[in-house]
Amino acid sequence: MSDTDLEAPEPIAEVEAAEPSHDEDNRLTRDFVDTVVEHVEQDENEEARALVRPLHPADIADLFELAPADARAPLASALAELLDGDVLAEMNDWVRDEVLQALSARQVAALATELDTDDAVAIIEDMDIEDQREVLRALDPDDRAAIEEALSYPEESAGRLMQRDLIAVPEHWTVGDVLDYLRRNEDLTTDFWEIYVTDHTHHPVGTCKLSWVLRTPRSIAIADVMQREQTLIPVDMDQEEVALRFQKYALISAAVVDAAGRLVGMITVDDVVHIIQQEAGEDILAMSGAGDGDINEPLPRTIRSRMIWLLINLGTAILAASVIGAFSGAIEKLVALSALMTIVSGMGGNAATQTMAVTVRALATNQLTSSNTWRMIGREWWISVANGIGLGALMTLGCQLYYHDLGLSAILFAAMIINSINAGLAGVLIPLGLEKLKVDPAVTSTVFVTTMTDCMGFFALLGLATAFNVS
Amino acid sequence: MSDTDLEAPEPIAEVEAAEPSHDEDNRLTRDFVDTVVEHVEQDENEEARALVRPLHPADIADLFELAPADARAPLASALAELLDGDVLAEMNDWVRDEVLQALSARQVAALATELDTDDAVAIIEDMDIEDQREVLRALDPDDRAAIEEALSYPEESAGRLMQRDLIAVPEHWTVGDVLDYLRRNEDLTTDFWEIYVTDHTHHPVGTCKLSWVLRTPRSIAIADVMQREQTLIPVDMDQEEVALRFQKYALISAAVVDAAGRLVGMITVDDVVHIIQQEAGEDILAMSGAGDGDINEPLPRTIRSRMIWLLINLGTAILAASVIGAFSGAIEKLVALSALMTIVSGMGGNAATQTMAVTVRALATNQLTSSNTWRMIGREWWISVANGIGLGALMTLGCQLYYHDLGLSAILFAAMIINSINAGLAGVLIPLGLEKLKVDPAVTSTVFVTTMTDCMGFFALLGLATAFNVS
Numbered sequence: 022m023s024d025t026d027l028e029a030p031e032p033i034a035e036v037e038a039a040e041p042s043h044d045e046d047n048r049l050t051r052d053f054v055d056t057v058v059e060h061v062e063q064d065e066n067e068e069a070r071a072l073v074r075p076l077h078p079a080d081i082a083d084l085f086e087l088a089p090a091d092a093r094a095p096l097a098s099a100l101a102e103l104l105d106g107d108v109l110a111e112m113n114d115w116v117r118d119e120v121l122q123a124l125s126a127r128q129v130a131a132l133a134t135e136l137d138t139d140d141a142v143a144i145i146e147d148m149d150i151e152d153q154r155e156v157l158r159a160l161d162p163d164d165r166a167a168i169e170e171a172l173s174y175p176e177e178s179a180g181r182l183m184q185r186d187l188i189a190v191p192e193h194w195t196v197g198d199v200l201d202y203l204r205r206n207e208d209l210t211t212d213f214w215e216i217y218v219t220d221h222t223h224h225p226v227g228t229c230k231l232s233w234v235l236r237t238p239r240s241i242a243i244a245d246v247m248q249r250e251q252t253l254i255p256v257d258m259d260q261e262e263v264a265l266r267f268q269k270y271a272l273i274s275a276a277v278v279d280a281a282g283r284l285v286g287m288i289t290v291d292d293v294v295h296i297i298q299q300e301a302g303e304d305i306l307a308m309s310g311a312g313d314g315d316i317n318e319p320l321p322r323t324i325r326s327r328m329i330w331l332l333i334n335l336g337t338a339i340l341a342a343s344v345i346g347a348f349s350g351a352i353e354k355l356v357a358l359s360a361l362m363t364i365v366s367g368m369g370g371n372a373a374t375q376t377m378a379v380t381v382r383a384l385a386t387n388q389l390t391s392s393n394t395w396r397m398i399g400r401e402w403w404i405s406v407a408n409g410i411g412l413g414a415l416m417t418l419g420c421q422l423y424y425h426d427l428g429l430s431a432i433l434f435a436a437m438i439i440n441s442i443n444a445g446l447a448g449v450l451i452p453l454g455l456e457k458l459k460v461d462p463a464v465t466s467t468v469f470v471t472t473m474t475d476c477m478g479f480f481a482l483l484g485l486a487t488a489f490n491v492s
Numbered sequence: 493m494s495d496t497d498l499e500a501p502e503p504i505a506e507v508e509a510a511e512p513s514h515d516e517d518n519r520l521t522r523d524f525v526d527t528v529v530e531h532v533e534q535d536e537n538e539e540a541r542a543l544v545r546p547l548h549p550a551d552i553a554d555l556f557e558l559a560p561a562d563a564r565a566p567l568a569s570a571l572a573e574l575l576d577g578d579v580l581a582e583m584n585d586w587v588r589d590e591v592l593q594a595l596s597a598r599q600v601a602a603l604a605t606e607l608d609t610d611d612a613v614a615i616i617e618d619m620d621i622e623d624q625r626e627v628l629r630a631l632d633p634d635d636r637a638a639i640e641e642a643l644s645y646p647e648e649s650a651g652r653l654m655q656r657d658l659i660a661v662p663e664h665w666t667v668g669d670v671l672d673y674l675r676r677n678e679d680l681t682t683d684f685w686e687i688y689v690t691d692h693t694h695h696p697v698g699t700c701k702l703s704w705v706l707r708t709p710r711s712i713a714i715a716d717v718m719q720r721e722q723t724l725i726p727v728d729m730d731q732e733e734v735a736l737r738f739q740k741y742a743l744i745s746a747a748v749v750d751a752a753g754r755l756v757g758m759i760t761v762d763d764v765v766h767i768i769q770q771e772a773g774e775d776i777l778a779m780s781g782a783g784d785g786d787i788n789e790p791l792p793r794t795i796r797s798r799m800i801w802l803l804i805n806l807g808t809a810i811l812a813a814s815v816i817g818a819f820s821g822a823i824e825k826l827v828a829l830s831a832l833m834t835i836v837s838g839m840g841g842n843a844a845t846q847t848m849a850v851t852v853r854a855l856a857t858n859q860l861t862s863s864n865t866w867r868m869i870g871r872e873w874w875i876s877v878a879n880g881i882g883l884g885a886l887m888t889l890g891c892q893l894y895y896h897d898l899g900l901s902a903i904l905f906a907a908m909i910i911n912s913i914n915a916g917l918a919g920v921l922i923p924l925g926l927e928k929l930k931v932d933p934a935v936t937s938t939v940f941v942t943t944m945t946d947c948m949g950f951f952a953l954l955g956l957a958t959a960f961n962v963s
Contacts, residue, residue: 044861047737051862077721079740087863111740113859203706211703214685214744231702232682235674250548266518268769269550269582271762273685273744290761291742294768298739301772302853308776309849310842316854316868323871324878327846331839331883338838339890342831349827356820359830360813363837367809367946368802371781375798378780382773383787388584390515391522392558397787400794407795412802419810475838 042076049083057084058092066099073103082111085120086317097123106136106144114147115317126152130159133168137184137212139292142171146181179263180256182296183277183286186210189217190243192226197239214273214289218247223283225253225276253278256285263288264296265387304381307463310334333468341366341475348483354492357424358483361433364416366478369440372408373470376401376448381463384456398449405445406438413437428491436481440474443481447473513547520554528555529563537570544574553582556591557788568594577607577615585618586788597623601630604639608655608683610763613642617652650734651727653767654748654757657681660688661714663697668710685744685760689718694754696724696747724749727756734759735767736858775852778934781805804939812837812946819954825963828895829954832904835887837949840911843879844941847872847919852934855927869920876916877909884908899962907952911945914952918944 042053053072060069073081081103085093097104097120104124109117109132121129121144133141133156145153145168157165167185174180188209190199199216203209216234218227227247237246252270254263254277266272267290277286306314310330312323345352345362352359380397383389389397417434421427451469452462485491513524524543531540544552552574559567568575568591575595580588580603592600592615604612604627616624616639624643628636638656645651659680661670670687674680687705689698698718708717723741725734725748737743738761748757777785781801783794816823816833823830851868854860860868888905892898922940923933956962 046733046858047740048858048861049863054863077741079742086859087861089867200706203703204709209707211701211707213703230682231706232674232684235671235702235705236680236682238675262517268765269518270548271550271765273762290765291744294739294742294761294765297765297768298772298857301769302775302857304773305776305779305849306853309845311846311849314850314853316850316859316864316871320871320874324875327843327875328879328882330846331842331879332886334842335835335839335883335887338835341838342835345831345834346828349830352823352830353827356823356830357817359820359823359833360816362830363816363834363946363950364806364809364813366834367812368806371802371805372798374780375782375801378776378782379785379787382777382785386769386773387517387519388557388787390519390558392520392525393787396560400787400791403791404795404798408799408802411799412806415803416806475834479834 042072042080049080049087054084054087058088058096061092061095061099069096069099070103073100078105078107079111081108082113082116086113086116090119093119094123101128104132106132106140109144110136110140113315113317115315115319117144118147121148121152126155127159129156133160134164137186137210138167138171138286139182139184139288141168142181146172146176174256177260178256179254179258179260179277179288180286182260182263182292183254183256183288184210184212185286186212187217187276187284187287188213189219189223189225189284192218192220192244194243195239196234196237196241196243196246199234199243200239212289213287216243216247217276217284217287218243219284225251225278225284227251228276230273251276253282254288255280260296261300264293264300267293268297269387300385304385304463307461308378308381308467310467334471337468337472337475340472341479344476344479345483348479348487351483351486351491355429355486357426357429358486361420361429362479362482365433365436365440365482366475368412368437369444369474369478370471372405372441373444373448373474374467376404376445377452377466377470380449380452381466384452384462389453394453398446398453401445401449402442405442408445409438409441412441426491428489429486432482432485432489432491435485436478439481440478443477444470444474513543513551520551520558525555525558529559529567532563532566532570540567540570541574544571549576549578550582552579553584553587557584557587561590564590565594572599575603577603577611580615581607581611584786584788586786586790588615589618592619592623597626598630600627604631605635608657608681609638609642609757610653610655610759612639613652617643617647645727648731649727650725650729650731650748650759651757653731653734653763654725654727654759655681655683656757657683658688658747658755658758659684660690660694660696660755663689663691663715665714666710667705667708667712667714667717670705670714671710683760684758687714687718688747688755688758689714690755696722696749696755698722699747701744722747724753725759727751731767732771735764735771738764739768740858771856775856775934778932779849779852779938781938805942808939808943808946811943812950815947815950816954819950819958822954822957822962826900826957828897828900829957832891832900833950833953836904836907836911836953837946839883839908840915840945840949841942843876843912844915844919844945845938847875847916848923848937848941851920851923852937855923855933860924865924869917869924872916872920873913876913879916880909880912883912897962899960900957903953903956903960903962906956907949910952911949914948915941915945 042049044050057069057072088096145156171181214231216229217225220226227249228251229243229247233246252266252272252275254275256277256279274287274289276284277288279285312326413434416437417430420433421430447470452466455462455465513520515521528540528543556564616627642652685702687700688696691697698720699722700714700718704717723737723743723746725746727748727750745758745760747755748759750756783797884905887908888901891904892901918941923937926933926936
């Protein structure tokens with residue numbers, strides 16, 4: 022047995038054990054954040070930098086997000102040398118704004134220069150027009166042109182998302198030509214996973230995975246290795262649509278083409294991953310009226326956006342309450358109705374929320390199309406009938422045992438079934454209708470659906486009580 | 493000008509125009525789905541296959557999902573030769589079950605053989621134990637061992653997600669050695685984007701992007717090109733955590749290591765993209781109690797899972813209604829309370845839903861940690877105070893104008909503020925508390941939060957009315 026074999030192996034626990042800066046879920050610990058902030062407060066900037074230097078850019082960005090708002094500017098000054106473009110690109114928009122305020126336009130421009138176009142655009146697009154101009158002026162002409170062109174595309178479009186640095190080679194080259202080209206041109210990007218093959222008019226004709234380039238002898242033509250079927254992204258495509266294509270076809274990167282079909286850029290999956298996360302998470306925030314739901318958004322802005330939603334809901338709540346007002350005679354005669362009506366409307370609201378969430382997600386993920394719309398409506402119909410009968414029977418039994426009033430129990434049963442069906446149909450038809458009208462169903466469905474279930478819940482129970490004179 | 497220059501350019505519209513089989517959102521059209529199904533119904537299988545053959549595997553999977561349930565088995569028989577592993581891997585679990593029923597275990601095994609371990613596992617893990625055994629028996633021993641090992645890891649863990657085919661090279665190799673190895677070994681996978689460098693104990697010591705391999709002269713040692721900092725994924729890590737790592741560090745692939753730190757597999761970003769989408773979308777379905785929210789789930793199963801949620805909610809609705817019952821004297825005296833109480837409880841519910849959605853998302857994306865918990869609670873406190881005062885004042889003004897009853901207006905104002913603060917605190921504290929107790933806040937928060945806002949809404953208004961004897 023040789024000496025080397027006797028050496029102690031590296032401690033294997035290292036792989037899994039959280040570093041002192043991170044908790045078991047890979048988040049920065051509170052102690053770590055506090056320690057860094059305290060060092061900066063006590064002007065011990067070198068100590069702070071020593072702690073932060075080993076962190077990944079994404080973790081440095083997290084540090085700024087987790088630090089108290091008033092500590093961010095001093096932190097930015099103290100850690101300025103560690104604040105590179107990668108850190109800024111990972112940072113929450115609002116927090117980045119605060120950090121950029123602490124830096125000069127020239128510093129920001131220097132940061133923007135080292136970034137891919139897409140990341141530079143992400144940083145610059147959120148700035149005020151004036152700050153934007155100042156940063157653009159400080160950039161060198163090539164970078165400025167690239168960023169200005171990207172900014173000319175609509176927000177949240179492929180044009181904003183793409184990077185312009187990519188590897189495109191003519192179709193008549195061999196694998197050897199490609200290898201030599203890559204080795205000899207040191208200023209080419211290293212951030213690519215596929216090579217695009219173009220014809221003489223700069224139209225993409227095929228895509229070649231790097232693994233294929235590596236596995237193929239030098240003499241073979243690149244056109245014989247490339248994949249001719251490719252997903253081309255029009256430069257004005259919405260980013261949500263881009264994300265769905267990446268997901269559906271399991272893409273790593275995709276060529277972006279202009280209106281004339283010429284290759285103008287490339288989108289890589291790491292940029293799309295953020296969008297998928299964001300778009301999928303947006304639905305829940307939109308449905309609950311929480312705006313962007315960004316916990317770093319300035320408080321007055323958050324209050325305003327939530328208040329607007331609550332005001333709309335106040336209107337619908339008053340509408341529903343006016344239904345009760347119209348039947349106050351029935352409640353005066355039988356006050357038990359005032360308790361029972363909240364159960365009928367509440368259960369309708371819960372059932373409708375289930376249906377609505379399923380419909381909104383199915384629409385957002387392109388699973389619900391005109392081919393299966395009727396099947397979906399049919400499903401929700403049967404679910405709501407089953408729920409209405411099941412829960413209605415249970416409620417009715419309870420009502421009869423408690424109030425010993427057959428008339429009341431009978432109208433409660435009927436009202437539960439009516440509102441369950443109303444809830445199921447509203448939950449599926451309203452999002453579908455809004456989608457047809459090109460309105461985002463996630464944002465608007467909730468208001469309409471809960472109005473329907475509240476009004477119908479009150480109307481069904483109180484209306485039946487009045488019609489059959491239950492008292 | 494040469495002849496070739498005069499040739500008409502390719503029609504550029506092609507890039508963007510939807511193929512006849514797809515609508516403008518890249519979904520299969522209803523006409524296309526109907527036509528294929530009709531061909532199969534009329535035993536014109538060759539025509540059906542001709543239509544389907546040009547489709548991408550992901551689109552063939554969609555075709556099965558969009559076809560009516562009773563058409564899927566005949567469709568599977570007719571299109572059997574087009575049903576490869578890629579198609580099955582893309583297919584919804586429930587639809588795949590139906591399709592697999594139509595195939596023999598041997599056919600399924602043949603499909604599983606051509607897949608990466610992760611895709612094969614995804615297909616096999618959903619089958620009955622008996623069917624699983626039959627398929628495993630039909631596999632060749634190597635594949636069987638690989639899949640059985642993967643199945644031995646917990647569900648939704650990195651071990652299930654990883655593929656075992658990867659490129660690992662010793663650290664003493666040069667770039668030239670790597671190129672020769674890749675070119676000479678034809679049975680190596682082509683599905684890789686990075687190369688892992690390992691020491692003699694098979695511990696990963698670095699990762700090398702393919703673009704670096706391509707850009708580097710043959711004589712350079714791979715250890716000089718590789719990146720030593722790497723994100724290693726423990727084989728038992730939960731897939732949600734894996735997805736968060738990929739997103740945070742913008743990974744394309746990552747090495748998976750066993751408890752001893754040895755390289756055992758690789759996860760690529762295309763597998764993670766599905767998980768990100770799914771986990772982010774799950775929250776909205778969980779919060780609304782819609783179970784998996786899978787529109788292809790068998791109806792009885794869906795009814796059962798939704799009914800259970802509604803039953804829990806029925807309990808809480810009865811609890812809230814019992815608060816009303818306790819104060820029926822107040823309502824008898826002043827029936828207007830029965831309308832107003834629904835507004836107080838409803839507005840509390842809406843405000844709480846906003847806060848809850850923001851909290852649940854912030855927890856799910858690791859943005860809310862112990863460092864900023866108090867800041868978050870403080871934010872929601874101020875938001876709820878502002879909303880309570882703003883909306884309360886508006887309601888009170890309306891109430892006064894309508895009912896001309898100062899006492900009633902005053903208690904309404906107080907009740908609105910009380911329930912708004914109750915809603916804000918419940919919306920943030922309940923998810924935080926559940927997270928601390930290791931309970932998924934998305935699944936359970938809604939029940940507790942709406943119970944709090946309903947009960948408190950009724951109690952605040954009716955209790956104040958009773959206490960101050962408003963009538």
